[in-house]
């Protein structure tokens with residue numbers, strides 16, 4: 734299923750948070766959204782998983798307007814891993830993951846249990862099934878919420894910082910798992926090397942506008958990284974795979990020009 738954000742603009746409190754954004758995620762593609770803090774990544778993703786309605790523009794799934802679809806119909810095909818989840822009730826892990834099956838209840842009630850068990854096993858949280866969600870660590874919670882999203886068996890997955898709270902092994906594992914599970918993916922990522930390794934296409938957002946897009950190694954070039962993130966990037970090659978990785982130094986903050994003598 735194809736996900737398209739077409740000329741999306743979002744406003745809040747009289748301010749434009751993102752403006753005239755076009756993002757195209759082809760069927761089965763893994764597309765990354767990268768940009769500095771506050772650049773508009775979560776705002777844009779919230780539009781892509783229906784939590785926020787754009788002031789202008791359209792979000793489409795295979796050409797259908799996501800925001801006019803019935804909520805249950807949308808939840809059957811699209812799942813999200815938001816940046817923050819305000820869980821107030823202490824459900825068990827198994828109950829949280831089973832919530833991913835709610836949109837499908839009428840259709841596949843018989844197989845729900847196996848689907849949830851498989852999602853928990855794939856994200857490595859099966860041993861936590863009877864634990865209360867609220868008492869889990871940050872990384873455990875993140876993997877449970879990913880299990881819930883996978884249990885939804887979505888055709889489109891929207892992920893806001895899926896590697897948040899995860900140790901390095903789980904970061905690598907979760908992105909491979911998402912990739913191998915096959916849905917169309919739009920993910921906000923902070924780690925540019927992880928983004929380059931896992932994404933087919935990257936969009937770079939700065940101050941609410943897309944400033945570059947394309948294959949990761951075309952997009953993540955030193956001049957753009959200096960301008961957008963204020964860092965100097967040094968490409969190095971992995972000694973075994975030959976894959977290019979970036980090392981970063983902070984650039985000094987831009988100085989105001991010294992006042993000239995009158």
Ligand SMILES: Nc1ncnc2c1ncn2[C@@H]1O[C@H](COP(=O)(O)OP(=O)(O)OP(=O)(O)O)[C@@H](O)[C@H]1O
Nearest residue numbers: 745746748750768769770771772773774775776777
């Ligand atoms: N409801 C709102 N009202 C006013 N400003 C908002 C609102 N929601 C977000 N913003 C502002 O919009 C900008 C973009 O926020 P957003 O959360 O999309 O950034 P982000 O790129 O996801 O940042 P981060 O990398 O820190 O998670 C920020 O300056 C934020 O303060």
